[in-house]
Amino acid sequence: MREDNTILEINNLKTYFYTDKGVVPAVDDVSIKVKKGQIVGIVGESGCGKSMTSLSIMQLIAPPGKIAGGEIRFDQKNLVGISKQEMRSIRGNEISMIFQEPMTSLNPVYPVGKQVAETLLLHNANMTKAEAKRKVIEMFAMVGIPEPEKRYSVYPHQLSGGLRQRVMIAMALICRSKLLIADEPTTALDVTIEAQILKLMKNLQAEIDTSIIMITHNLGIVAEMCDYVYVMYAGKIMEQADVFDLFDNPKHPYTEGLLKSIPRRDVHQNKSKGLYSIEGMVPNMLQLPRGCRFHPRCEYAVDACREVEPQLVDMGNDHLVRCIKYNQ
Amino acid sequence: MDKPLMQVRNVKKYFPVDKGLFGKKTGTVHAVDDISFDVYEKETLAIVGESGCGKSTLGRTLIRLLDATEGTAHFEGRDIFSLSQNELRQLRKEMQIIFQDPFASLNPRMKVSDIIAEPLITHESLGKKEREDRVAELMELVGLRKAYGSRYPHMFSGGQRQRIGIARALALHPKFIVCDEPVSALDVSIQSQIINLLQKLQEQNNLTYLFISHDLSVVRYFSDRIGVMFLGKMMELGPTEEVYRQPLHPYTKFLIAAAPVPDPRSRNQEKLILEGDIPSPLRPPSGCRFHTRCPYVQDICKSKEPEIQQFDGRSVACHFPLV
Ligand SMILES: Nc1ncnc2c1ncn2[C@@H]1O[C@H](COP(=O)(O)OP(=O)(O)OP(=O)(O)O)[C@@H](O)[C@H]1O
Ligand SMILES: Nc1ncnc2c1ncn2[C@@H]1O[C@H](COP(=O)(O)OP(=O)(O)O)[C@@H](O)[C@H]1O
Ligand code: SF4
Ligand code: SF4
Ligand SMILES: [Mg+2]
Ligand SMILES: [Mg+2]
Numbered sequence: 001m002r003e004d005n006t007i008l009e010i011n012n013l014k015t016y017f018y019t020d021k022g023v024v025p026a027v028d029d030v031s032i033k034v035k036k037g038q039i040v041g042i043v044g045e046s047g048c049g050k051s052m053t054s055l056s057i058m059q060l061i062a063p064p065g066k067i068a069g070g071e072i073r074f075d076q077k078n079l080v081g082i083s084k085q086e087m088r089s090i091r092g093n094e095i096s097m098i099f100q101e102p103m104t105s106l107n108p109v110y111p112v113g114k115q116v117a118e119t120l121l122l123h124n125a126n127m128t129k130a131e132a133k134r135k136v137i138e139m140f141a142m143v144g145i146p147e148p149e150k151r152y153s154v155y156p157h158q159l160s161g162g163l164r165q166r167v168m169i170a171m172a173l174i175c176r177s178k179l180l181i182a183d184e185p186t187t188a189l190d191v192t193i194e195a196q197i198l199k200l201m202k203n204l205q206a207e208i209d210t211s212i213i214m215i216t217h218n219l220g221i222v223a224e225m226c227d228y229v230y231v232m233y234a235g236k237i238m239e240q241a242d243v244f245d246l247f248d249n250p251k252h253p254y255t256e257g258l259l260k261s262i263p264r265r266d267v268h269q270n271k272s273k274g275l276y277s278i279e280g281m282v283p284n285m286l287q288l289p290r291g292c293r294f295h296p297r298c299e300y301a302v303d304a305c306r307e308v309e310p311q312l313v314d315m316g317n318d319h320l321v322r323c324i325k326y327n328q
Numbered sequence: 329m330d331k332p333l334m335q336v337r338n339v340k341k342y343f344p345v346d347k348g349l350f351g352k353k354t355g356t357v358h359a360v361d362d363i364s365f366d367v368y369e370k371e372t373l374a375i376v377g378e379s380g381c382g383k384s385t386l387g388r389t390l391i392r393l394l395d396a397t398e399g400t401a402h403f404e405g406r407d408i409f410s411l412s413q414n415e416l417r418q419l420r421k422e423m424q425i426i427f428q429d430p431f432a433s434l435n436p437r438m439k440v441s442d443i444i445a446e447p448l449i450t451h452e453s454l455g456k457k458e459r460e461d462r463v464a465e466l467m468e469l470v471g472l473r474k475a476y477g478s479r480y481p482h483m484f485s486g487g488q489r490q491r492i493g494i495a496r497a498l499a500l501h502p503k504f505i506v507c508d509e510p511v512s513a514l515d516v517s518i519q520s521q522i523i524n525l526l527q528k529l530q531e532q533n534n535l536t537y538l539f540i541s542h543d544l545s546v547v548r549y550f551s552d553r554i555g556v557m558f559l560g561k562m563m564e565l566g567p568t569e570e571v572y573r574q575p576l577h578p579y580t581k582f583l584i585a586a587a588p589v590p591d592p593r594s595r596n597q598e599k600l601i602l603e604g605d606i607p608s609p610l611r612p613p614s615g616c617r618f619h620t621r622c623p624y625v626q627d628i629c630k631s632k633e634p635e636i637q638q639f640d641g642r643s644v645a646c647h648f649p650l651v
Contacts, residue, residue, distance in 0.1 A: 045517060160605050162605055191544065191586045191587055192583060192586045193606070194586065195588075195599065196601055196603070199601055217516060219590040220588030222590075223588065223590045223591050224588045224595050244592050258516055258517060259590065261517060261519070261520040262519075262520070262590055263545045263546050263550070264545050264548070264591075265545040265584055268569060271549065275520040275523055275549065277517065277521045278521075279521070281485050281517075281518065282515070297517075
């Protein structure tokens with residue numbers, strides 16, 4: 001029953017790490033859908049499985065990690081188990097990715113322009129070098145890199161963090177990818193630079209109509225950027241909804257707690273009551289609590305929560321929640 | 329918030345930069361450049377600004393983890409910068425620091441109880457039993473289970489490590505604590521726990537905080553007053569609520585507006601966005617250091633550094649404050 005405008009459909013993905021100490025279910029039966037032109041958010045605390053989800057899509061999970069189940073359908077094709085060669089032609093071409101720290105994904109001894117041109121040449125056998133260079137400079141200008149001709153031949157360390165991230169975005173977009181995965185793309189940046197990069201991503205998205213998966217721990221960024229949101233906790237999707245619906249009407253106790261516990265720059269909050277906080281901490285992925293994995297921290301927990309793992313329940317309006325309170 | 333606990337006057341901290349081939353001095357970073365303010369007893373004074381603007385350098389200089397290049401800082405009447413090593417040892421009890429990265433700041437080879445006891449050993453002559461009692465008391469105060477005392481830092485989560493750092497900072501009953509991005513490295517759900525803990529400890533122990541942060545949302549909630557730094561300069565300083573309601577400095581206005589708001593309904597408001605990059609601190613712009621990014625820049629801004637103007641209880645360094 002897939003609608004034609006679905007570009008990515010992840011079904012029951014399980015990405016597990018088989019360590020000496022046991023199995024880490026980093027991504028535990030996750031299903032995610034991305035439609036054409038949509039910005040889909042995946043939000044959650046560190047270690048909840050956001051990056052492993054994106055690396056699974058890119059088929060970049062390394063041992064002891066392994067995709068243990070499920071499928072990742074991109075443009076109808078299941079990426080799980082396809083040949084390395086086939087994946088290489090998709091990666092950087094049809095699906096691109098930007099990371100939190102651009103320095104780690106840029107080669108320090110190559111001029112940045114050349115690196116972007118290489119991506120382009122790799123996927124376009126007939127293109128000449130001069131043509132590639134021209135396109136890169138055009139793209140640099142488009143992502144707001146000042147003096148793009150000059151910047152073509154500088155090395156990564158000669159650029160500020162914000163400019164490096166722009167180079168990464170240029171690299172990701174130069175092949176007009178259908179899907180862009182942005183894993184905490186602004187976490188390492190200053191707030192005024194973050195605002196520039198987010199605006200740039202939004203404008204480019206509208207302009208070239210790519211789909212974006214926006215991975216972040218920042219609910220402000222989710223509110224500002226995303227159309228549809230998945231809330232992840234300890235490897236599982238706890239809630240998913242349209243962004244307005246999620247913020248207006250959070251249903252899962254974890255989502256509700258997160259939203260209540262963040263201070264806001266636009267609202268005066270009385271300090272005398274203290275900030276709301278979710279007690280405790282995220283569970284050890286090697287010893288997940290029985291039943292609902294959020295139960296040790298949940299103020300609504302009842303006995304049944306400690307026994308059975310709740311299923312995702314459809315509340316209508318594409319709003320799904322994994323909590324016993326809604327199991328009728 | 330009544331009388332000044334600390335009076336900071338014209339403090340400068342310069343770092344020589346020698347990146348040249350032959351170790352020659354190639355420049356100077358004016359990390360903190362002529363900053364003056366008071367810190368009042370029991371208040372939380374937030375220092376905000378983007379990376380490299382000098383927040384940590386200011387905090388460290390004030391408690392003499394770094395030596396100031398110029399200026400004075402009077403703490404309860406004594407100038408911290410001119411104290412002898414011996415006097416400084418006494419002062420260390422009263423001034424402490426909590427760091428951003430709770431992992432890097434804890435010795436991985438020491439047990440938690442020894443980490444917390446360390447300042448007690450160097451500064452107080454307590455018996456073994458008294459010391460153990462004090463450590464147990466501190467652990468309880470910050471919400472760490474007693475049994476954790478015999479474990480090593482790597483066995484703890486970020487939030488718990490931050491609690492260990494806080495317990496250690498409190499060991500000697502300080503009056504003044506520099507909190508250098510104490511919650512920046514923590515997850516959202518843990519941040520609010522630590523903020524509440526810092527607030528509780530402040531109320532119980534009459535602490536004064538210099539709260540360094542780049543999170544404009546946390547600062548609005550947590551601080552009484554706020555100082556906004558840009559490239560070594562204090563651009564604006566005033567009561568937090570007033571500054572948020574009506575910023576006087578253009579940089580303050582844009583800095584606050586840049587922080588994303590967790591409400592999708594505000595996404596349609598045309599967002600104020602600063603263009604350009606943060607200038608290099610090695611070659612700060614002439615005149616007003618913000619002029620290369622300021623949307624309100626006039627000719628005079630490029631040549632003349634603005635003086636600090638006072639507006640009852642608030643100060644701003646701009647030729648054309650937003651009044
Ligand atoms: N030991 C040092 N030697 C040379 N330069 C230094 C030294 N320490 C700091 N600086 C420089 O001084 C300036 C201010 O640094 P500081 O660490 O105080 O900034 P900050 O505001 O705390 O930044 P962040 O938000 O990244 O923590 C920066 O340009 C920095 O590179
Ligand atoms: N190489 C590995 N070996 C074992 N566990 C791993 C490995 N890489 C990641 N994990 C685990 O997978 C889980 C999800 O990690 P990740 O996707 O990086 O989280 P996030 O991006 O949400 O912060 C974490 O519990 C992490 O410890
Ligand atoms: S299932 Fe129970 S423990 Fe889990 S979130 Fe719902 S109420 Fe809380
Ligand atoms: S002095 Fe001029 S450039 Fe500086 S902030 Fe004020 S208006 Fe802008
Ligand atoms: Mg990650
Ligand atoms: Mg700092």
